Amino acid sequence: MDESCISKDPKGGLMVQVRVQPKASRNSLKLGEHGMLRLSVTAPATDNEANQAVCAYIAKLLGTAKRNVTIKSGEHARTKTIHIENMDASETLEKFRSHINK
Numbered sequence: 001m002d003e004s005c006i007s008k009d010p011k012g013g014l015m016v017q018v019r020v021q022p023k024a025s026r027n028s029l030k031l032g033e034h035g036m037l038r039l040s041v042t043a044p045a046t047d048n049e050a051n052q053a054v055c056a057y058i059a060k061l062l063g064t065a066k067r068n069v070t071i072k073s074g075e076h077a078r079t080k081t082i083h084i085e086n087m088d089a090s091e092t093l094e095k096f097r098s099h100i101n102k
Contacts, residue, residue, distance in 0.1 A: 004035060005035055005036055006092060006093055012085070014092055015082070017033050017036060018039045018058075018080055019038045019079050020041065020079075020080055021040040022043060022044055024042055025040075027053070029096065029099050029100055031100055033099055041053040041054055042059055054066060054082070055071065055082070058082060058084070062087060062095050062096075064084070066084075068084060068085040069082060069084055069085075070083045
């Protein structure tokens with residue numbers, strides 16, 4: 001995983017691009033193609049459940065409040081851009097690295 005998956009938002013915060021697999025057997029974070037993060041969540045992709053699970057899981061991994069993690073784009077797609085408030089890029093990268101494939 002490299003720093004290319006995380007970018008700074010000009011309006012503040014960070015942007016992270018992830019590929020989501022809904023209705024997985026367990027929540028997990030993996031490294032996908034071209035260094036993109038692959039996030040598996042147990043929630044189905046109906047009634048916004050998977051999107052809520054993505055935000056909650058990322059918030060848990062990073063140790064931040066759920067309100068600091070929102071989906072900026074890709075609400076109806078598997079590839080999503082996640083906006084994270086109140087986190088430093090290097091700290092976020094390290095926390096993601098420590099949780100990959102666990």
